[in-house]
Amino acid sequence: MRVRLAFLLGSCSVIFIVIAYALFEACDSRIVALCAIPVAVACCLFGLRIASLGALSSLLFCASLVTLHIHTLHWSSLLVEDFAFGMLAPGVVLICFGFLWLPFSRHASAIAGPQPQHGVQQLSQSYNKQQLEEARDQFLMSVSHELRSPLTEIRGYINLVLEHGDQLDEATRSTFLQSASYGCDELELIIRNVLDMSQVEKEGKPIYIQELPLAATIAEICEHIYLQEHTLELSISPGLVVLADRQQLRQILRNLISNACKYSPAHTEVVICASLRKDNTVCVCVKDEGAGIEAADMPHLFQKFSRLKRDAASSVHGTGLGLYICKQFVEGMGGRIWVESEGIAGQGSRFCFTLRQPDVDR
Structure with a gap:
């Protein structure tokens, strides 16, 4: 005009x-x-x-x-x-x-x-900074709750064994100790995620890539994961060998399996499958039978401190770091990670990531 x-x-x-x-x-x-x-x-x-x-x-x-x-x-x-x-x-x-x-x-x-455009940029930066500060505050609250929950569980089971150990049969005592051990694993996972986040952002976590037999490695990792009231099924193509860091692969699977158990009903199945793709990468997927994830929420899942709104208001707590750490580790090993879900309760979600094969680099 x-x-x-x-x-x-x-x-x-x-x-x-x-x-x-x-x-x-x-x-x-x-x-x-x-x-x-x-x-x-x-x-x-x-x-x-x-x-x-x-x-x-x-x-x-x-x-x-x-x-x-x-x-x-x-x-x-x-x-x-x-x-x-x-x-x-x-x-x-x-x-x-x-x-x-x-x-x-x-x-x-x-x-x-400053010109209006610069003013808009400053407002945008200020808004982003405010969002980050709110996310950090929420993160600190979540971490404090996440640490408190397993500590309470550990203390409770150990006190039961100490006070009533003579009156408990062997099976009950073993169940209590196993639950306390699971609480320790949860504490370790939370602390490791926080430390890994800090290390990744400051200097990058060192990666020790080696050839790993995938089926045996995943089976070994899953032996040390307590599934509570869920069952685990492995469906892994035989003979697959991948290039990966063993500790980081363990951390990825622990986070994904922990989320699958946390966000799906009790007595449901968690499935881990792995197969060779057409691009000669190996795809590993962790599937649950939970409420699913809507398409609008998927882009935010792998962001730092990110949690779904429905989960923030529920009894399920989390730090919002697990999937962020998974993404950093997978991409550091040369792969990618994504989620597949119809957003329908009972049909659950599939979290998939890719790993390279040794033959690709030769």
Whole structure:
């Protein structure tokens, strides 16, 4: 709209010139000044750049139009020269206005401070910083609760064994001690996630890549994971060998299996499957039978401190670091991680990640 108005004012200059020379067939300094007024108005209203666009475009258009009809007006050569001089008047105004306006505009910009765009960027950065601070506060609350829960569980089972150990049969005592051991594993997982996050962000966690037989490695890792009231099924293609860091692969599987048990009903099955893909990478998936994840929530799952809104209001607690650590470790080993879910309760979710094969690097 501003360019159109500037074009209209620039056209007024040319129209004044054409009318003046057509009617009076004479050159007068007053006419030149009259023709420059619309351009000066455009400069004041819209600034030098937009006024220049409007004035110059209209000048070129009208000049070419009048030049085509110059013979029909029966102007003398002297009058044509006067007309050309009049056409230059708006251009002279633009040049003079530029020399006067440029220093003023720079001084005004320096006094005014940051431009609106910079202000928007500052507001955006401030908003992002506020979001991060809120996420950290929520993280600290979650960590304190996450640490408190297994500690309470460990203390409770150990006290039961200490106080009533003589009255408990061997099976019950073993169950209590196993539950206490599971609480210790949970504490270790929480602390390790926090330490890994700090190390990854500061200097990057060292990676010790080696060839691992996938089926045996996953089976060994799962032997030390307490599943509470869930059952675990392994469906891994035989003979698969991957390039991975054993400790990081263990951490990835522990986080994914822990989430699968945490967010799915008791007495449901957790399935770990692995197979070779067409691109010669190995895909490992952990599937649960939980509530599923809606498509709108998927992009945020692997962000730091991220938790679903439905989970924040539920009795299930978490730090929001498990999937973030998984993503950092998987990508550090040259793979990628994603989630597949229809968002339907009972159908659950599949968290999948890829690992390289030794043959790919040879």
